[in-house]
Amino acid sequence: MNVRVPAQVLESLLIPVSALLAALLLFGIFLACLGNDPLAVFHSMVRGGFGSAFAWRNTLERAAPLMLTALCTALPAQLGLIVIGGEGALVVGGVSAALAGGLAFEDQTPWLAIAAMLIAGTAAGGAWIGLVGWLKHYRGINETITSLLFNYIAIALMNHLVTGPWRDPASLNKPSTRPVGSAHMLGDMPGLGVHWGLALALALCLVCYTVFRQTTFGFAVRIAGGNPRAARLAGLPVGLLTLITCFWAGAAAGLAGSIEVAAIQGAANASLAAGYGYAGILAAFLARQNPLAVIPVALILGGISASAGLLQRSHHLPDAAVLMLQGIIFITILSSETCYGRLQPWLDSRRRA
Amino acid sequence: MNGEALGWWGVPLAILGGAIRAGTPYLFVSLGECLTEKSGRINLGLEGNLVLGAMSAYAVSYLSGSPWLGVLAAGGTGMLLGLLHAWLCSFPKVNDIAVGIALMLFGIGVAFFFGKPYIQPAAPHLPALGFGDWSASAQVRAALEINVLFLIGLGTAPLLGWFLANTRWGLMVRTVGDSRNAAEALGFPVNRVRAAATVAGGFLAGVGGAFLSLYYPGSWNEGLSSGQGLIAVALVVFARWQPMRCLYASLLFGGAGALGPALQSVGITGGYYLFNAAPYVLTLLLMAATCSPERTLSGIPGELSVTK
Numbered sequence: 093m094n095v096r097v098p099a100q101v102l103e104s105l106l107i108p109v110s111a112l113l114a115a116l117l118l119f120g121i122f123l124a125c126l127g128n129d130p131l132a133v134f135h136s137m138v139r140g141g142f143g144s145a146f147a148w149r150n151t152l153e154r155a156a157p158l159m160l161t162a163l164c165t166a167l168p169a170q171l172g173l174i175v176i177g178g179e180g181a182l183v184v185g186g187v188s189a190a191l192a193g194g195l196a197f198e199d200q201t202p203w204l205a206i207a208a209m210l211i212a213g214t215a216a217g218g219a220w221i222g223l224v225g226w227l228k229h230y231r232g233i234n235e236t237i238t239s240l241l242f243n244y245i246a247i248a249l250m251n252h253l254v255t256g257p258w259r260d261p262a263s264l265n266k267p268s269t270r271p272v273g274s275a276h277m278l279g280d281m282p283g284l285g286v287h288w289g290l291a292l293a294l295a296l297c298l299v300c301y302t303v304f305r306q307t308t309f310g311f312a313v314r315i316a317g318g319n320p321r322a323a324r325l326a327g328l329p330v331g332l333l334t335l336i337t338c339f340w341a342g343a344a345a346g347l348a349g350s351i352e353v354a355a356i357q358g359a360a361n362a363s364l365a366a367g368y369g370y371a372g373i374l375a376a377f378l379a380r381q382n383p384l385a386v387i388p389v390a391l392i393l394g395g396i397s398a399s400a401g402l403l404q405r406s407h408h409l410p411d412a413a414v415l416m417l418q419g420i421i422f423i424t425i426l427s428s429e430t431c432y433g434r435l436q437p438w439l440d441s442r443r444r445a
Numbered sequence: 446m447n448g449e450a451l452g453w454w455g456v457p458l459a460i461l462g463g464a465i466r467a468g469t470p471y472l473f474v475s476l477g478e479c480l481t482e483k484s485g486r487i488n489l490g491l492e493g494n495l496v497l498g499a500m501s502a503y504a505v506s507y508l509s510g511s512p513w514l515g516v517l518a519a520g521g522t523g524m525l526l527g528l529l530h531a532w533l534c535s536f537p538k539v540n541d542i543a544v545g546i547a548l549m550l551f552g553i554g555v556a557f558f559f560g561k562p563y564i565q566p567a568a569p570h571l572p573a574l575g576f577g578d579w580s581a582s583a584q585v586r587a588a589l590e591i592n593v594l595f596l597i598g599l600g601t602a603p604l605l606g607w608f609l610a611n612t613r614w615g616l617m618v619r620t621v622g623d624s625r626n627a628a629e630a631l632g633f634p635v636n637r638v639r640a641a642a643t644v645a646g647g648f649l650a651g652v653g654g655a656f657l658s659l660y661y662p663g664s665w666n667e668g669l670s671s672g673q674g675l676i677a678v679a680l681v682v683f684a685r686w687q688p689m690r691c692l693y694a695s696l697l698f699g700g701a702g703a704l705g706p707a708l709q710s711v712g713i714t715g716g717y718y719l720f721n722a723a724p725y726v727l728t729l730l731l732m733a734a735t736c737s738p739e740r741t742l743s744g745i746p747g748e749l750s751v752t753k
Contacts, residue, residue, distance in 0.1 A: 174542055232738035233729075236489075236542055237679050241725045244672060248722035255718065374550065377543055412557030419551025423533065426543050430536035 099436040106435070108378070111428035112392075115421040122416075123409075133407055140402030141395025145285070152286045153356070155394030157182070159293040160348035161372025162379060162386040163300055164221065167341040168235065169381035170304050171334060172317035177224055177239025178345045179369025180246030181217040185346025187250050189213035189353045190360035191258065193272035205276040209354045210292075210347065217346015218339040220246065225338025229331045247365050254361055268361035278355040289351030293390075296344055300383035313337055345369065371397070374422050393418065455584055456707050462588030463703020464696045465595055466661045470495065470670075471695035472598040473653030474677035475684065476605055477523075477646035479691050482681055483609060484642035485622035485748030488530050489545030491650040492674025493552020494523040498654025500556040500563065503665035507568035515568070516594070516655040523651020524644050526552050531640035541750055549674070563665050571659045592660045594652070601649070602692040609688065618642055622746035650674060679728045685744040698724040 120130030141151050161178035168175040192212035193205055224242060228235040253259075253269070260270040278287050304310035316323040316330045323330050348368060353360055375393055379385035400414040474491050481488045498519035506515030530548055534541045574596075577589030609615040621628040621638045628635050653673070658665045680698060684690035705720030735743075 174540075176546065227733065230738060231733055232736040233732045234682075237682060237732070238729065240675055241679055241729050244676070244725045245722050245729075248718050248725070251718035251721070252716065256716070370546075370550070373546055377547075410558050410561045412554050412561075414554075415550060416554030416558050419547060419554045422547035422550055423529075423544070426539055426547055427533050427536060429538045429540070432538065 099439055103432055103435045104380070107428045107431050108380070108425060111424040112421060114428075115417070115424040118420050118424070119417050128407055128409070133403065133409070136402050136406055137396060137399040140399025147395075147398060149285050150398040151391065151395040152284075152290050153394075154397055155390040156287075156290040156293040157348040157352060157368040158372055158375050158390040158394055159297050159386050160344045160351075161369050162375035162390060163296065163344035163372075163383060164341045164369070165373045165376035166379065166381040166383055166386060167300060167304065167337050167344070168221075168225070169376065170310070170313050170317050171337050172320075173225075173228065173334075173338075174236045175221060175224060175239045175338070175341060176236060176373050177221055177242045177342070177369070178348075178372040179365060179367070180239070180243035181220045181342040181345035182349040182352070182369050183243075183246040183250050183364050184220045185213035185217035185349030186353045186357075186364040187253060187258075187269070187349070187360045188216035188346070189350030190269040190272060193276055193354065194260075194270040194359065202276050205272070206278055206354060209272065209276075210350050213346045213350025213353070214343045215346070217349060218343035220346065221342025222335055222339040224342075225334045228338075229334045243369065250360065250364065251362065258360075260359065263359070263361070266361055266363075268357075268359040271359045272354065274358070276354075277358060278351065287351070287355035289348075289355045292347065292351065294387065296347065297383050297387050300340065300344070304383060309333075309336075345372070371418065374418060377422065378425050453711060456711055458584055458588045459707035459710060460700045460703050462590075463707060464700030465591055466699065467702045468695040468697075468699025469592065469595045469598055469656045469661075470653040470673045471677055471680060471698050472595070472602070472692060473656065474650045474674050475680045475691040475695055476598070476601055476688055477649030477653070478677050478681045479646075479684070479686055479688055480605060480609075480618070480649070481527075481643045481646035482749055483622045483686060483746055484618045484639045485625070485746050486531075486534055486541045486639050486643060487545065487678070487749055488527070488548075488643055488646060489542055489675065489678060490526060490530055490548030490552060491545075491646070491677060492670065492672065493549040493556075494526050494647050494650035495654040495657070495674040496670050497522045497526065497552040497556040498651030499658035499669050500560040500654075500665055501651075502655035503568050503658040504560070504563045506570075506659055507563060507566055510569055512569050512571045512655075512659050515659055516571070516652055519651040519655035520648040521651070523647040523649070523654070525647075526651075527644040527647020528640070530647070531636075531643040534643075535636045535640065557667055560665055560667070564667075567664075568659065570663055571656070573660070592656065594656045594660065599692070602688045605688040619746070622748050624747055650677075653677075676724065676728075679725070679732075683728050683731055686746060687744065697727070701727060 123130045123133055141147055161182060164178035164181055165175055189209040189212050193209040220242060224235050224239045227233045227238050255267045258269045259267050278289060280287050281291060304313060312328050313333050316328055316333050320330055349364060352364060357363055371393060375386060375389045378389040396417060397414050400411040403409045403413055404411055474495055478488060478491055501522045502515035502519035505518035506512045526548055530544055533539055533544045571592055571594055573590045573592045575586060575590050577586040580586055609619060617633050617638055621633055621635050625635055657669050680694050681691060684694040701723040704723060705717045709717055
C-alpha cells in the first residue's frame with residue numbers, strides 16, 4: 093500500500109509535465125520546419141509572459157478570468173458533466189454587471205457600486221449555468237449541447253442589448269452600455285499593479301478546492317458524479333447537488349465577466365466574448381478538473397497568450413501561433429489520459445523481473 | 446429597382462434564398478457529424494474542419510486558379526483532422542468530446558496561422574446556377590442563384606441515408622454505433638469503422654468550409670465562421686441522426702439565420718441580433734420538448750457518449 097500511493101502521485105505530476113513537454117517539442121519541430129529557431133521562440137515566450145514586471149501584469153490579468161472560466165468546466169466535471177458554457181456565462185455576467193454598475197447604482201458610493209456589479213454578474217452567471225444543470229437533471233437534455241447553445245444565445249442577447257435598448261448613445265464605433273464611471277471601477281492591488289479581480293479568482297479557486305475536495309458536500313457531489321444511481325439509493329439529492337454545482341460554476345464565469353467590466357472594459361461590449369470561456373475549458377482539462385491545479389495552469393496559459401505580441405514583433409509569427417500551441421497542448425494532455433494507471437503495473441513488473 | 450416592387454413578398458423570398466445559401470455549410474457539416482455520430486463517436490471539432498477547410502480551399506483556389514481543387518483540398522484537410530480525432534480517440538480513456546474541442550482550437554489555430562497571406566487576394570469562386578433567370582426581378586434572380594455545391598449536398602443527404610439504411614457497410618456503422626459489444630461479437634473492427642466514419646465526416650465538414658470561403662460570404666478572413674461547425678452538432682440532435690432530416694434542419698437553420706437580414710430589408714430593424722439567436726433557441730426548445738430524464742432521445746446511437 094505504501095508503494096501504491098507514491099506511484100499515483102508520481103503519475104499525476106509526471107504525466108501532465110511530460111505531455112506539456114511533448115507539446116512544446118511538437119510545436120518546436122513545427123517551428124523548425126518553417127525555418128524558425130525554436131529555442132529563440134521559446135525564450136521569447138518566457139520573456140513575453142514572465143520576463144518583466146509588465147509581462148507579469150499582462151499574464152496575471154489574463155490568468156484571472158481564465159481561472160474563473162476554468163472553474164465553470166471543472167466544477168460540473170466533479171459531477172461527471174461536461175459543461176462548455178463558460179463563454180456564455182461570462183458574457184451574461186459582464187452585461188449584468190454593467191447594468192448594475194452603470195444604470196442602477198450610478199449615484200452610490202464606490203464600494204456599494206462595485207459590490208452590486210460583482211453580485212449581479214455572479215448571480216446572473218450562476219443562474220445561466222444553473223439553468224443548464226436544471227435542463228440536464230429535470231429534462232434530460234445533454235449539458236454539453238445545452239451549454240454550447242447557451243453561449244450563442246448569450247452573445248446574441250448581449251449584441252441585442254448593447255446595440256439596442258441599453259446602448260450608450262455616446263459609444264459610436266463600438267456599441268457599449270453606459271460606462272460604469274472611473275470612480276466605480278475595481279482598483280489595483282497595492283504594489284502589484286494588478287486589479288483585485290486576481291485576488292478574487294485565487295480565493296474562489298481555493299474555496300472551490302476546499303468545498304469540493306474537503307467537505308461532505310463535495311464528497312456527495314463526487315459520489316453522484318461517479319455513480320448517480322448509487323447516489324440516489326444512498327439518499328443523496330442528486331438534482332439539488334447538480335443545481336448547486338452548476339450555479340457555482342456559472343457564478344465563477346459570471347464573476348470573470350463582471351471583473352472584465354469592472355476592472356478592464358468599464359462597460360459591456362462585444363470585447364467580452366474574447367474567448368476566455370473556451371480557453372477556460374482547456375485550462376480545466378489541463379488541470380484535470382482540480383480547482384487548485386487550475387491556478388498554475390491558468391498562469392501558464394495566460395503567459396503563453398501574453399507572449400503573442402512579442403512573438404509577432406521579434407519572430408514575425410502570426411498571433412495564431414499561440415492558438416496553435418494551445419491546441420497542441422490540449423491534444424497531448426488529453427491523449428496522456430490514457431497513460432494513467434499504467435505506471436504501477438510497470439513498476440511491479442520491473443520489480444518482479 | 447424592380448426588386449423593391451416585391452415589398453413584403455421579398456421577405457419569404459429572401460428567407461428561401463438565405464436558407465439555401467446559409468444552410469449549405471450546415472448541411473455538409475451536419476451530414477459529416479451525422480455519419481460520425483452514427484458510428485458512436487461525437488466530433489465537436491468539426492468547427493475546426495470548417496475553418497481550416499475554408500482557408501485551404503481559398504488558398505488552393507487562389508494558387509491553382511481552380512475552385513474545385515480548392516474544394517478537394519478542403520475535404521483533404523478535413524480528412525486529416527478527422528483521422529487525428531479518430532486516432533486519438535482509439536486510445537482507452539480518451540474523451541471524444543474533449544478531443545473534439547482540442548481539435549477545434551488546433552484547426553482554427555492552423556487555419557489562422559497559414560491563412561494570414563490569403564486575407565487580401567481574391568480567389569476564383571465556385572460557379573452558381575441561375576435558376577431564377579426567367580424572372581425580370583433582381584431579387585428573384587438573387588434568391589434562386591444556387592451553388593453547385595448545394596446541389597451536391599442535396600444529393601449527398603439521401604445517398605447517405607440510403608447508405609446507412611441499406612448497405613452492408615451502413616449496417617456495420619450502425620452496429621458499431623449502437624453497441625460495441627455486439628459489433629465485436631460479430632467480428633467488426635470497431636475502431637477502424639469509427640475511424641472511417643470520422644474521416645469521411647471530416648471530409649464533408651471540410652467541404653462545407655470551402656462553400657464559406659469560395660461562395661458565400663466568398664472570402665477568407667478570421668471571422669468567417671460564426672460557429673456553424675458547433676451548431677451542426679446540435680442540428681444533428683435536432684435531426685435525430687437521420688441524413689434527410691439533416692437536410693431539412695439545415696434549411697430551417699439557414700432560413701432562421703436569414704430572418705433578421707430579410708426583415709431588415711423591409712424596414713424592421715429592431716431585434717436584428719435576437720433573430721440571430723433564433724436557430725439556437727429553436728434547437729433548445731425542440732430538445733426540451735422531446736427529451737425526458739426517463740428515456741434518451743429516440744434514434745440516438747447507443748454508444749454515443751452524450752447518452753451515458
